Amino acid sequence: MLKRIISGIRGIGHRVIDSTWRLGYAARFFILVLLKSTTSLRRFGLVIRELYFTGVLSLIIILVSGLFVGMVLGLQGYETLQKFGSESAVGTLVALSLVRELGPVVAALLFASRAGSAITAEIGLMKATEQLSAMGMMAVDPVARVVAPRFWAGVISMPFLAAMFSVMGVFGGYLVTVVFIGVDEGLFWSQMQNNVDFRIDIANGVIKSFFFGIAVAAIAVFEGYDAPPTAEGVSGATTRTVVTSSLAILGLDFILTAFMFRGIS
Amino acid sequence: MQRTTMDLWVGFFVLLGIGALLILSLKVGNLSTYGAKQSYGLVGNFENIGGLKVRAPVKSAGVVVGRVTDIQFSLETYDAVVTMRIGSDFTFPKDTFASILTAGLLGEQYIGLDAGGDETMLKDGDKIMITNSAIVLEEMIGRFLFDKAAEDDDESF
Structure with missing residues (x-):
């Protein structure tokens, strides 16, 4: 009985030490990537190649989801706002919720599952097939050659994707409320422009998506680099990338929102 | 590729x-x-600002001419010190009248400027001397009830 209790407590301790060690390892890896990124920024062609795979190929999913999210927001917002006779405020509702929250967050979630998982699988498979070790043998640093370009491509493309998501969402909201339902067009845009502030709303949204880009890219490259070099290990790492980065996005979003919009009513 | x-x-x-x-x-x-529009600052003391917020618009004749940049509480006069920035294109006479108004029944509160007839104009950092506080609904209802009660008293005598 006592033995079982002790081994239970030991299990808890083991898990805590393990996860703390992993967190520290991830932080050290992150700093290593930052230190080694000078070469990849000098050879910018590598980053451009990765930008194609992470950014350009994510365009379709981001644009289409943005359009539909905006359309749904317009529809639901109109349903509620028309009860109070203020359906012209639907433009404000759509724009503010997209620019402040939904644009950065949903785009980052989609980005994590579309591009983050691909990065992890690619690096993990490179490790499993010992391509990374082979690079090391040839005195090519795999962190500088493989990891850093992917990280920077993620960081660069995320704010752009979030902005495109928001624009498509506003367009979707416009389509549903103005074109289909018939809210006054002038009121829709003027209410929106009066209530969306550049510094408070748009700039903060861009800062948010920048942080999400760092989080998703860092988690993706770390999970890939850290993956056990087996088929099972790579699949587990891919799953962990999506789960961890989704949780990180939502947690970071709360923290950033608390800092940015507190005291603004 | x-x-x-x-x-x-x-x-x-x-x-x-x-x-x-x-x-x-x-x-x-x-x-x-x-x-990059140029602007100048004005200060006004208000007895009660109601629900006025920083960044609220400053309007004259319904046209936005500036924004509220800062709201402080003065410990000397025990009233609110509202700082606003007005676009340099808009100059106002020295005896301009500032009041806190509400857009619509439930709308946001803003500062309304009514130009006076003075020859000299307000400069950067000047203080608006004549101000009118926000109308607080509870005070208004209270005054109304008080007047009503007073009227009833008059009738009974």
């Missing part, structure tokens, strides 16, 4: 992203109303 096509696509992607940011700031947001 060939290197040049990839470059083309990435360039297209980056341009699209910058375009989206521009649309957000110009079409959705109100960056166009900021600009």
